[in-house]
Amino acid sequence: MQMKLSKTIKLIVSISLVLLIAWHWAGSIFVSEKWKKSLNAVNNEKSIVWLLNGGESVRLNMVDDLLRRYKLVGMTRTDLEALLGKPPPTGYFASYDYVYWLGPERSFISIDSEWLCIKFKDDIVIDAKICQD
Numbered sequence: 010m011q012m013k014l015s016k017t018i019k020l021i022v023s024i025s026l027v028l029l030i031a032w033h034w035a036g037s038i039f040v041s042e043k044w045k046k047s048l049n050a051v052n053n054e055k056s057i058v059w060l061l062n063g064g065e066s067v068r069l070n071m072v073d074d075l076l077r078r079y080k081l082v083g084m085t086r087t088d089l090e091a092l093l094g095k096p097p098p099t100g101y102f103a104s105y106d107y108v109y110w111l112g113p114e115r116s117f118i119s120i121d122s123e124w125l126c127i128k129f130k131d132d133i134v135i136d137a138k139i140c141q142d
Contacts, residue, residue, distance in 0.1 A: 039075040043067055045094035048109075066112025072125055072139065081137035086129055093125075101142055102126050114141055 047067040081089065089107070096109045107127035113119035121141045128136040 037070050037074055039071040039078060041092050044071060044075075044092075048094045048096060066110075068109060068125070069112030069115070069123060072111050072123075075125075076137075076139075081127065081134050084134045086132040086134075089127065089134060102140055104128070105136075105140075108140075111139070 044067065075093075079092065084092075093107075093109065096107050099108050099110065101110075101124060102108045105126040106129045109125040109127075111123040111125055114121045114123050124140045124142065126136070126138055126140040127134055
């Protein structure tokens with residue numbers, strides 16, 4: 010009886026772990042349509058949309074996969090806009106041409122925000138990096 014219960018607990022824990030990893034990984038995949046749709050929602054750190062989304066930023070969850078899968082530097086402005094959409098205007102990081110708010114910084118105590126900052130020269134991306142304010 011004890012051994013059967015132990016096997017059942019191990020099976021439940023294993024299945025739960027696999028489901029948790031799959032759930033987390035699925036939300037981390039870059040999907041251009043989801044990224045662009047999130048731009049249309051007022052998705053910033055003070056928005057109702059962000060709060061209703063459980064405090065999760067769609068773009069923050071996808072940005073690492075985006076940067077891993079796409080070489081943004083060297084991309085044309087047209088291609089970048091097709092991939093990410095045009096970001097709403099912001100007063101942050103004025104030295105960059107496009108700035109996408111990603112979400113609260115990924116740290117134990119989130120005080121600042123993370124942003125994807127893009128700089129162009131002659132409509133070609135020359136710099137793309139995650140910035141913090």
